[in-house]
Amino acid sequence: MYSKELLKGTLSVIILKLLSEHKRMYGYEIFKLVKERSDEKILLKDGSLYPALQKMNRDGLISFEKEYIGKRVRKYYYLTPEGESAKTTHIEELKDFMKTLDKIIFNQLNPI
Amino acid sequence: MYSKELLKGTLSVIILKLLSEHKRMYGYEIFKLVKERSDEKILLKDGSLYPALQKMNRDGLISFEKEYIGKRVRKYYYLTPEGESAKTTHIEELKDFMKTLDKIIFNQLNPI
DNA sequence: TTTAATACATAGAATTATGATGTATTGATA
C-alpha cells in the first residue's frame, strides 16, 4: 500500500480510464480491477470509491443504471459525453505531470 | 499548471530529492529550481512551500541554518540522516506508484 | 451455520495544497 496522499488526484482519472475501457462497471468491479492491475497495491476503500463515484456523477462525468441481481443492488456506471472528453484531458494532464516528475526527481529519464 | 491535487503526496518527495542533490537550499531557491525543471508548470505557492518545509522540519527530515544576506533572512535547509533515508524510501515508493499507474492507465507501457 | 465475499452507504477525521494577506529588502528602470 502506498502513502494515502499519492492517490489523490489520480483516483478519478483511474475511474475515467477503466470506464472508457469497459463502458459499464459497478463499484465493486472497479475495486477488483484496480486491485488486480496494481498487484494488490491499490486497494480502494469503500469510503474512497463510492463517494468518488457520487461526486463524478454530480459533476456530470458519469451516469448509472441500477440493476438487481437477485435482491442485490448494483449501480452500473458509464461515461457521459462530458466524462469521455474529461477522460482525454485528464489522462493527458497526468501523463504530462508524470513526465515532469520524472524530470525533477529521476533526472531526465525519458528523453522524448 | 496542473490540478491542485496531483501535487499532493509528491511535494515532500520533490523537496527531499532536491535537497539531497544540493545539500543546502533555501525556500525561494527550491521554488526557482522546481519552476525551471518543470518548464514553468509547477509554480509552488508560498502557502504550500513554507508550511511544507516547516512540517518536514517538525518531522525531523530537514534542519536549517539562518543566514543574513545583508538584512534579508535566509533559511538554508539540509537533510538530516532521517531525511536522507526517508528520501530513498519515498522515491522508491513514488517510482513504484508511477509504474502501477502506468499499468492501470497507460496499459503496460514499461515492460521492465 | 458460520464465514468470506459481494454491494451499497454515510459521517467525521486527517492531510495537504491553495488563496489571501502581511512584512520587508534589494535591484533595476523610468
Add this chain to the structure above:
DNA sequence: TATCAATACATCATAATTCTATGTATTAAA
C-alpha cells in the same frame, strides 16, 4: 529618485480528497 519586480519569509482560513469507522444486507462456500 521613485516605482516596480523580484527576493524572502510567514500565517490563517478554505477547499478538496481519501481514509477510518460504522452500518445494512445478500449470496456462496466451507
